[in-house]
Amino acid sequence: MQQRSKKATQRRARHRAVFATCVALSAAVAATLSGCGKSASPENADANQHAAPNVTVQTVQPRAIALVDTLSGRLSAVEDADVRPQVDGVVQKxxxxxxxxxxxxxxxxxxxAASYQATxxxxxxxxxxxxxxxxxxxxxxxxxxxLLKINGVSQQDVENYVAAAREADADVIADRGTLESARVNLTRTRIVxxxxxxxxxxxxTAGALVTADQTTALATIQSIDNMYLDVTRSSADGxxxxxxxAAGRITPASAAVTLMTEDGATYPIKGTLQFSDISVDTTTGSVTLRSVFPNPQHELLPGMFVSATFSEGTQQNALLVPQAIVSRGSGGLxxxxxVDGNNKVASRTVTADSAYGNQWIVTKGLQAGDRVIVDGLQSLSAGMTVTPVEQQATAANATAASSATAAPASAASASATAQ
Incomplete structure (x- = not known):
């Protein structure tokens, strides 16, 4: 009897322990649900939804840039002459x-020269x-x-003998011309x-028969102490x-020209822009520019394909933006x-006339101090409120700027009208 009473007491104790555990778990779950509901409240969700995203911006600042134009062409000799025979004959040596x-x-x-010597x-x-x-x-x-003075002969006889003397003088002049012609032809048997x-x-080679009217040159002589480079550029760019x-936006540069050879090396001697052609090619719409380069070591050869960098001048107060941030639309705009003064995103129409390295030169649509967005453009739209973060200058940016100053892209190939 006592044993049954003891077992019943143990069962009741176990039931109370299980009940207490369930109550504790229920309280913990309720607390957790209460916390979750608080964090997901409409007020917090609305605050997260309207948090202004950070965007990287670059403040546009005017700067002076050196404008250059890089054009390619082939070198040619300043003097180029074909050696041709001027008389017929067999080459002896x-x-x-x-x-x-x-x-x-x-x-x-x-x-x-035997036959010419005989002539x-x-x-x-x-x-x-x-x-x-x-x-x-x-x-x-x-x-x-x-005799005429003493009436020993007639006047007619005197006139006839005077005329004969003049005719003989004329024959002398004609024969002198024939001799000179023979001498010239004899001299031409030695081709110089x-x-x-x-x-x-x-x-x-020796033994070959050559003629004065042949189309094939015996040899070609080229004077390469100085070399010509003829290149073409768009007349619109000029x-x-x-x-x-003329408007004062660009300060003219010197006529110095830098040459880059086929292997990518820079030729150590600068050339000079000699002239710009006075007419425009009606087929291509281009103008020919001729430069001359000293070639004392004969390093440059006729027909060599090279690139030349022409200094056009210095543009003051140029506004530059990265090419990657310019969005192209229909119609070439x-x-x-x-980011405007209220930290809102705005779309700005711009006009870019030419490229400078990996940047566009903006001539319309931006002013000094404007903040252009340079990162995260895909997730932005006009009217959004953002938090602008100024782009920090890096070593890479400095290298790109240095490279752009040294060799900007051709204005002719990179000109564009931006929207």
Whole structure:
């Protein structure tokens, strides 16, 4: 009996412990639910929803930039002359070394001169005979003029002998011309260099027959102590530059030109802009610019493809923005997003005339001090309230700016009208 009473007491104690545990768990769950409900209250949700996001901005500041234009073309020799025969004949000997430097007047080829020597000798003999005849005719005319004074001959006879003397003098002049022609042709059997420079390979060898009217040059001589570079640029770019200089927005630069060779190296000697063509190509709408470069070591060769950087001038108070933040729209119009004085996002229409490195030069739509958004553009829209964070200058930005100053993009290829 006592054992049954003891077991019943133990069961009641266990039931009370289970009940107390359930009550504690219920209280904990209620507290948790109460806390969750408080954090998800409408007031807190509305505050989180309207928190202003941070955006990175860049304050536009005016700066002076050096405007350059990089154009490509092929080099050519200042003087380039084909060596051609001026008389017919068989080549007896080549008198130069291919690839060597030759001087103007230096013999290059010797043609067979036998027939030309014979022609010269014949012409010389004919002239000597004509001179002797003219001398005799002159003496005869003088004697008849003396006899006329004593009425020893008629006036008609005197006139005939005077005319014969003049005719003999004319024959002398004609024969002198024939002799000179023969002498010139004889001289031309020795073909000489027309200019000084480097001579290329010979197209003929000894024994070859050459003619005065052949189209193939015997060799080519190029003077490469100075080199020409002809490049073309858009006439519209040139017109815009002249207008900017006239308006005072750009200070003209010197005529110095920097050359970059095919291997990417900068040529150590600067060239000079010699002239700009006075006419525009009607097919391409471009104008030819010619520069000349000293080439004392003959490092530059004709036909070499190079790039030239032309200094156009310095633009004062230029406004630059990163190219990546300019959004292109239909019709060639472009916009940028800015943060106004109320920290709200606004869309601004801009006009960019040309590129400068990885930035656009903005000529309309922005003013000094405007804050353009440079990051997170996809999640923003006009009218949003944001918290602007000024972009910090980094080593990468400094390197990009240095690179842009050294070699900006061509205005001709990068010009754009932005919205």
């Amino acid at each position: 080549r008198l130069f070394t291919e690839g060597a430097t030759v001087k103007a007047g230096q013999p290059l080829y010797q043609l067979d 010269y000798d014949t012409a010389r003999g004919t002239l000597l005979k004509a001179e002797a005849t003219a001398h005799a005719a002159d003496l005869t005319a003088q004697r008849y003029q003396a 260099a027309p200019i000084s420079g480097r001579i290329g390979k010979s197209s003929v 017109l815009r530059l002249r207008k900017a200089i 472009s916009t940028v997003l800015v």
